[in-house]
Amino acid sequence: MSRKASDNVEYTLRSLSHLMKEKRRKKDENAGERSLVAAESYTSINSQGATGGGGDLERAARRQFQRDVTPAFVYVVSVFSALGGFLFGYDTGVVSGAMLLLKKQMNLTALWQELVVSSTVGAAALSALLGGLLNGTCGRRPSILIASCFFTAGAVVLAAAGNKETLLAGRVVVGLGIGLASMTIPVYIAEAAPSHLRGRLVTINTLFITGGQFFAAVIDGAFSYLAKDGWRYMFGLSAVPSVIQFFGFLFLPESPRWLIQKGQTQKARRVLSQIRGNQTIDEEYDSIKNSIDEEEKEVGTAGPVICRMLTYPPTRRALIVGCGLQMFQQLSGINTVMYYCATILQMSGMQDDTLAIWLSAVIALINFIFTLFGVWLVEKLGRRKLTIGSLAGTTIALIILALGFLLSAQVSPPVTLYPRNSSSENSICTKYSDCNGCMLDPNCGFCYQANKSNIVESSCVPVDKKFNVKAALGRCSNESKTEELFWAYNYCPTPYSWIALVSLIIYLVFFAPGMGPMPWTVNSEIYPLWARSTGNACSSGVNWIFNVLISLTFLHTAEYLTYYGAFFLYAGFAAVGLIFIYGCLPETKGKKLEEIESLFENKLCTCGASESDEGRFKLTTHYLSTARGE
Numbered sequence: 001m002s003r004k005a006s007d008n009v010e011y012t013l014r015s016l017s018h019l020m021k022e023k024r025r026k027k028d029e030n031a032g033e034r035s036l037v038a039a040e041s042y043t044s045i046n047s048q049g050a051t052g053g054g055g056d057l058e059r060a061a062r063r064q065f066q067r068d069v070t071p072a073f074v075y076v077v078s079v080f081s082a083l084g085g086f087l088f089g090y091d092t093g094v095v096s097g098a099m100l101l102l103k104k105q106m107n108l109t110a111l112w113q114e115l116v117v118s119s120t121v122g123a124a125a126l127s128a129l130l131g132g133l134l135n136g137t138c139g140r141r142p143s144i145l146i147a148s149c150f151f152t153a154g155a156v157v158l159a160a161a162g163n164k165e166t167l168l169a170g171r172v173v174v175g176l177g178i179g180l181a182s183m184t185i186p187v188y189i190a191e192a193a194p195s196h197l198r199g200r201l202v203t204i205n206t207l208f209i210t211g212g213q214f215f216a217a218v219i220d221g222a223f224s225y226l227a228k229d230g231w232r233y234m235f236g237l238s239a240v241p242s243v244i245q246f247f248g249f250l251f252l253p254e255s256p257r258w259l260i261q262k263g264q265t266q267k268a269r270r271v272l273s274q275i276r277g278n279q280t281i282d283e284e285y286d287s288i289k290n291s292i293d294e295e296e297k298e299v300g301t302a303g304p305v306i307c308r309m310l311t312y313p314p315t316r317r318a319l320i321v322g323c324g325l326q327m328f329q330q331l332s333g334i335n336t337v338m339y340y341c342a343t344i345l346q347m348s349g350m351q352d353d354t355l356a357i358w359l360s361a362v363i364a365l366i367n368f369i370f371t372l373f374g375v376w377l378v379e380k381l382g383r384r385k386l387t388i389g390s391l392a393g394t395t396i397a398l399i400i401l402a403l404g405f406l407l408s409a410q411v412s413p414p415v416t417l418y419p420r421n422s423s424s425e426n427s428i429c430t431k432y433s434d435c436n437g438c439m440l441d442p443n444c445g446f447c448y449q450a451n452k453s454n455i456v457e458s459s460c461v462p463v464d465k466k467f468n469v470k471a472a473l474g475r476c477s478n479e480s481k482t483e484e485l486f487w488a489y490n491y492c493p494t495p496y497s498w499i500a501l502v503s504l505i506i507y508l509v510f511f512a513p514g515m516g517p518m519p520w521t522v523n524s525e526i527y528p529l530w531a532r533s534t535g536n537a538c539s540s541g542v543n544w545i546f547n548v549l550i551s552l553t554f555l556h557t558a559e560y561l562t563y564y565g566a567f568f569l570y571a572g573f574a575a576v577g578l579i580f581i582y583g584c585l586p587e588t589k590g591k592k593l594e595e596i597e598s599l600f601e602n603k604l605c606t607c608g609a610s611e612s613d614e615g616r617f618k619l620t621t622h623y624l625s626t627a628r629g630e
């Protein structure tokens, strides 16, 4: 903004603030305390006909001024908070590489491997659900401090673990940190951010999640060469960002909205001024205070928050939308892609282990880069268009992925060699006549020779239960097998593996900017203050519960439905999600947190139409009645 323009705006603001003080004094005389925002809306709506919308001009000037001088402090607050997102991504991502080394060094059985991986996600679900209580009673800042203590303690325990029980304990502690951070941080950022930047700043948290996943993939790749104890570095490194976050948060303030809700008004004003720099905070302060008072009148304060949320239609609808978004995020298979990426690439025929690990890092990088697009798009397109476009593309990518696997299954190479005297151990595998049937059975693998691109001399034989990198008997049971002999466990050689790689990339290009971050962003803004902690606790809990369900069942689903069946299933979930989001997700872009509740006053399936005149009409009537004190 040029100096002259900024002088003008400042001049307008000064006379504005004088005008508003006068207005407030008169109103207080007449009708007791009434909110500034209500008075303003009323004046502006009334004046539109008579004076051509002077109130609107005033507000536009104020908004423009605030946009131009967003203080840097709000970015500092967001970045320090988003370190929690980084740890969420790092700790969920790093385990796949660490597991490759751990299972050998600690002799982990399949059950222990599953426990070490999913205990973290299970603990995250629990702490996200319980975190609502902690957030509501102690505040956002102590919750974030506690989460960073969990992250640090977990990292230390994991790095020093001497046996598998300690390992499990460390993974649970880290999970408690992840769950708590995942539900608190978006709320904290949303409550500190100015409304025109809120979407962008909250989305930065998801950018950090995907950044953490990428970083974890690189660290996994780098330390995978350190067969002994490489996993200790992989786990231990996460203590660095968590310690930085802990010390940073000792100096960062509590959420101003939480402080106002708890009646700590002086402190709230101080924090709000600190976050907003030298801007006037009266309007924002009054708006928050007014909406808290109104909500208390409307919904009351008796009974558990979740019961009040469920019996009050607008919050009930918001909760359905919030939990639905989180559920469909997971049902569309993101973590099957993130956690099993290397396996999926192998399943589709990619044979080299190291290549698969490094390609997973590339996949995580694509997820990160396209989340960056989300940060940019969220305030341009808005939440609704971005989410719908993203899920539509995700559905198509899943269909292509499924078709790729279907095509591979149809050209699956036949079994040509059968053992002459088949032992009982061998008999389970000899019943398969082609590679597709053989690889879907977790007990068997496909042993073959490749003659240029032709598969010859192929057999289906039992896998070595301890190390699935070789067969239990026969030609492929020797790890130092001859060059022409190949062992395919979990996949079949196919000329179509490139389809899987291309469709995984398309999947992430669409998923990452919208369906990745928007469920978190939207949930941080759709609940009124009294319901925000509980609403976010429930929806984050739903996210983690479906995360466990989908990632734990993927291999079994693939076994029963075949690979293409599993991906068609996810495509089906994503298509249902698309209908749900199209019907139910309202646009929240640019609205004050205090205005958003009114978007859920209509019936659930008309929420999505809130951009229409009907939605605007509802908003106007809401403010008119607020202004009239109804």
Ligand SMILES: O[C@H]1[C@H](O)[C@@H](O)[C@H](O)[C@@H](O)[C@H]1O
Binding pocket: 206, 209, 210, 213, 329, 334, 335, 338, 367, 515, 516, 517, 520, 543, 547
């Ligand atoms: O928003 C995030 C992100 O998309 C991650 O990549 C994914 O692993 C998480 O489960 C999800 O909640």
